[in-house]
């Protein structure tokens with residue numbers, strides 16, 4: 176019999192003095208019940224008397240379906256199977272899969288909010304990629320989404336972009352926003368990123384123009400003009416880049432779709448950038464974009480409204496984010512743990528972006544993405 180302190184269950188009652196804590200010897204198992212996935216416990220907190228089921232605050236709460244099946248559906252989402260096919264393969268309704276996705280998304284959001292903050296990030300790559308949201312054309316068929324990418328900056332119905340900010344030093348996805356290609360979305364991405372990193376990092380992007388104004392909107396100081404003593408309206412203050420702000424662009428010159436040259440353009444903070452000695456680039460994020468394209472499928476189902484599809488795309492990408500950050504070990508981050516020179520003898524310690532950034536110290540099981548309960552550090 177396990178000791179009460181070993182249940183690893185924090186008290187879920189926010190008013191309890193042991194809320195969010197473990198190893199306080201306050202949690203006991205008061206009964207068990209059978210589910211399709213096996214025996215589950217009902218716990219009680221001896222401090223506040225609140226009782227709660229083992230699956231409370233997890234994706235599996237009150238679901239009749241076997242956990243294995245729910246996990247299978249969610250894993251399939253991450254290996255490019257669309258919702259229609261997942262529903263068919265698992266003999267469930269598409270709405271059921273979307274409901275599970277919604278729960279997984281909410282848990283992912285919770286994980287992001289709890290764990291992504293005050294990150295020691297000095298470099299951020301920004302990019303936006305054209306996404307899978309398809310609208311119906313007049314004849315009721317889905318558009319061919321490959322041919323729709325035209326680089327236009329106008330928000331068109333049917334064109335959605337997945338905006339990503341990325342910390343290349345840890346391969347960590349900082350933020351994802353799904354939205355049109357506009358200043359407003361750029362600003363949301365900057366605000367999201369700035370809110371979770373310490374200090375002012377260096378920002379790098381491609382030549383897309385929206386970022387500079389968005390960065391300036393977020394990181395600026397006002398330059399006030401002194402009164403001249405002359406008559407007339409004084410000059411309005413202007414926004415100047417924050418002295419620590421570094422922003423540089425990678426501008427790709429193309430001729431007939433072929434890359435013919437790359438130039439760098441430092442928009443602000445050249446001095447600080449030189450001092451830090453960073454290379455200007457967005458290649459890590461470009462690689463990530465490819466990974467996302469290989470992982471997530473267009474959502475399928477023609478009858479879903481456009482806004483519902485956009486909503487579901489957002490849920491998919493945020494779920495992908497926590498999977499990528501915490502449960503997927505990264506080849507380039509792994510650490511050698513043997514000193515053998517024989518390559519067949521080499522042993523490696525797998526590492527996730529979350530571990531590289533010091534947020535967690537182990538590779539999460541897939542299930543943990545769906546059952547994570549935050550435990551307060553004492």
Ligand SMILES: [Zn+2]
Pocket residue numbers: 186187188191192193194220221222223224225
């Ligand atoms: Zn309690």
